[in-house]
Amino acid sequence: NETLAKIEEEFNSMPFNWTEGKEDAKIGIIVEGAPYNYVKEVLPEVNAEFRVLKLSTPHPLPRKLVVEFLKGLDYAIVVDEGAPFLEEEVKVAAYEAGLNVPIYGKRTGHLPLEGELTPSLVKNALLRLIGEAEEAYEKPEEIKLAESLAPKRPPVMCPGCPHRGSYRAALDALRDLKLGRYKVPIHGDIGCYALSLLPPLEAIWTEFVMGASISLANGQSIVMDKKIIATIGDSTFFHNGIPPLIDAVYKNLNVLVMILDNRTTAMTGHQPHPGTGGSETGRKFNEIDIEALVKALGVKYVKTVDPYNLKETREAIEEAMKVEGPAVVIARRECVIPVIRRGEIGEKPIVVEDRCTGCKACILLTGCPALIYDPETNKVRIDELLCTGCGVCNQTCPFDAIKFPSELKRGA
Known part of the structure; x- marks a missing residue:
């Protein structure tokens, strides 16, 4: 707490936090991050004088700087990206300083709580603030028409992505076992395979934090008294999936862990990990064998399959679903992007x-x-x-x- 207080004091005078606009303006805008660019873009289109406080350090909030900015204003708006964290912090600072300045933002409906901000949304909020717009932003008719004519294109896995085969096989296995995708939870994790949430696969139920797929499956297997499926990538498994798998073995939990081993950290740029046996600079390290590691943890049923082979993968999943206690299926096939780059x-x-x-x-x-x-x-x-x-x-x-x-x- 003492350290945070010292940091906050430094933030109050840091040059990365600044004010701009007319000194005697009675309307304030408090903004941080990317939305600042939207504010700068639309201000010339709004017929009013504004004073802007640009924050680069939202936490801990430089309260002294914020309070000084709010003094003398008739009202202010906080332009937040994502959750209204900054808006709430500014309101707390104003209240504790005894300022009776109306503060608007997402909580007041001037900006939407969901979705990403756009210059149009910010402009509409400012116009509503000064009484020149009554309703929340409505898309122009020509944009609505264009969106209605454009084909719907949900994000999809790359052509040849091995995860497509893994999830297709999992869904087919549940069908063969007469379980159905809505009877057996399939948890996702952090990686490209989170795209399996979308049509047409619609396989995973959750995507939370690294390693949570196994942790969630562990808990659900106890309360639902059935086999629960967790899917996790190889790099995520090394990063944070081993401890919950140990927990599953320790407590003999009825989970199937599918380790989607595409031999890289594909989602963020194909960085190596302990299972690849190399480094970013090309140095050679010891490669950790996932199958040997899982067996060493005490998992009795472990099978490695090729997700391009749907029959092999489906049959392994069906076998694993019948195992009492933890089971692991490793779907191993290299990410297709490096394969393409090598011309193979x-x-x-x-x-x-x-x-x-x-x-x-x-x-x-x-x-x-x-x-x-x-x-x-x-x-x-x-x-x-x-x-x-x-x-x-x-x-x-x-x-x-x-x-x-x-x-x-x-x-x-």
Whole structure:
């Protein structure tokens, strides 16, 4: 507490916190971070004089600086990104200083609590503040029209992402076991695989913090008296997934942990980790074997599979779901991006048109961006520029209409 008080005192005079605008302006704006750029952009479009306090150090709040800024103002607005943390702190500082200055922001409805800020939202808030706009920001009709015409494009995993196969196999295994995706919780973790939350997979129920997938599964397995699935990436597992797995072994909890080992830290730039055996500079280190590590922790059922092989992965998951106590399935396949960079993409499948019925099962079951439906021909085609030849679509087509050229040569 003493240290924070000293830091706050330094923040009160730090040059990274400053005021700008007309000295005798009666309307104040308190802002920090990216929204400051929005404020600067829209101020010339608002017919009023404002005084701006730009904060670069929201915590601990430099209360003396804030209070001095608020003195003499008729009212102020706090422009926050995300939760209204700064707005609430400013209101506490004003109250404790005995200032009766109205302070507006997200809590008063001038800015939305949800979603990201935009210059339009900030401009509307300022106009409402000075009485030149009565309602909350409404998108212009031309923008609404454009959004209604544009195809919906949820973020998806890369073409050839091994996680697509892992989750497809997990959902198929639950179907085969007559459990269904809404009966067995599947917890996600921090990584690319969090995109499995979105259509068409809609597999994971949660994404919280690193390692929480296993921790949440541990707790739920006790209160729900059923096998709960946790999915976690290799780098996340090394970072914070080992302790909750130890807990699952120690207490013999009924969980299935799927370790999605794509041999890198893909989400944040392909950094190495203890399972890759190297460093950022190319130095060679000892590679920690995930399967050996998991077995050493005492997990009785451990199987490593290739997520490009849906049958193998599905069968391993079905076996693991029948195991009493903790079980681990390691889905090991390198992230496709480094493979592309090395130029190691192999054979790519094609659509056999006379077999394709246009059912779109391949698209609806995988969500792969390389699969394109042509409404004119009622056929699916494969974008060769995007396709990486993973073969997951080849295994999901119910009419055997997606084949590799080598298969066709063999008469398959």
